[in-house]
Amino acid sequence: MKRSHWSIPYAIFLGVFVVLPLLLILVYALQDGSGHFTLANITRFFSDSDALGTFAVSIEVAIENTLICILLGYPAAWILANKELNRSAVTIVLFILPMWINALMRTLATAELFGMFGIPLGKGTLLFGMVYDYLPFMIYPIYNVLNKMDKSYAEAAQDLGATPWKVFWKVTVPLSMPGVASGVLMVFMPTVSTFAISEFLTNNKIKLFGTIIQENINSSMWNYGAALALIMLVIIGISTMFTGGRKEAEEALI
Numbered sequence: 505m506k507r508s509h510w511s512i513p514y515a516i517f518l519g520v521f522v523v524l525p526l527l528l529i530l531v532y533a534l535q536d537g538s539g540h541f542t543l544a545n546i547t548r549f550f551s552d553s554d555a556l557g558t559f560a561v562s563i564e565v566a567i568e569n570t571l572i573c574i575l576l577g578y579p580a581a582w583i584l585a586n587k588e589l590n591r592s593a594v595t596i597v598l599f600i601l602p603m604w605i606n607a608l609m610r611t612l613a614t615a616e617l618f619g620m621f622g623i624p625l626g627k628g629t630l631l632f633g634m635v636y637d638y639l640p641f642m643i644y645p646i647y648n649v650l651n652k653m654d655k656s657y658a659e660a661a662q663d664l665g666a667t668p669w670k671v672f673w674k675v676t677v678p679l680s681m682p683g684v685a686s687g688v689l690m691v692f693m694p695t696v697s698t699f700a701i702s703e704f705l706t707n708n709k710i711k712l713f714g715t716i717i718q719e720n721i722n723s724s725m726w727n728y729g730a731a732l733a734l735i736m737l738v739i740i741g742i743s744t745m746f747t748g749g750r751k752e753a754e755e756a757l758i
């Protein structure tokens with residue numbers, strides 16, 4: 505048996521669970537209720553004030569969540585990658601440990617904690633839950649890039665008289681940008697498209713773009729829901745191009 509034959513099960517899986525669902529989304533998005541071709545579902549989004557408002561809120565929350573994750577995640581990743589500050593692999597596991605627990609369970613537990621302490625649900629609790637859920641996805645790619653970084657660049661900069669602060673900003677930060685770009689990609693887009701976190705941590709007071717898609721699907725408005733999902737996929741594709749694409753994400757995670 506040729507080695508290429510081992511890829512057949514993966515190709516079948518990819519076709520059934522990735523390609524076919526994407527084709528179904530495309531077909532439904534470009535059809536009306538009678539099955540006729542139409543672009544009305546796409547154009548409806550640009551005239552739907554509720555959908556546009558929800559999309560704007562989603563982008564705002566996603567930007568804030570991403571910035572907070574960078575501010576918290578980069579120092580954490582730098583400490584984890586620094587052999588002098590972190591001498592135990594257990595610390596790395598502790599940061600990644602939340603990823604081993606189902607995201608919905610973490611969200612429900614967070615909502616219960618807010619209720620226990622009488623904290624009103626709103627945008628603050630939403631951002632707290634978002635950062636709690638997505639922070640590991642920012643830390644891990646940055647840590648991997650920093651951990652694999654050639655230390656000779658920093659040593660050369662120090663030999664040339666650069667201070668530790670200049671070494672960090674002029675050498676470490678630029679070389680770690682692929683990890684940051686990968687982290688941004690893995691935090692920003694899931695934040696825009698999520699719905700469970702906003703539903704449980706705001707009592708559905710704040711709706712995100714994923715919530716609009718879910719509501720349309722649950723209301724049997726498959727065509728408009730598929731159109732919104734298609735728009736979401738296009739945005740994800742454009743974001744991937746601007747953040748360096750799949751190659752940087754793979755390099756950051758290896």
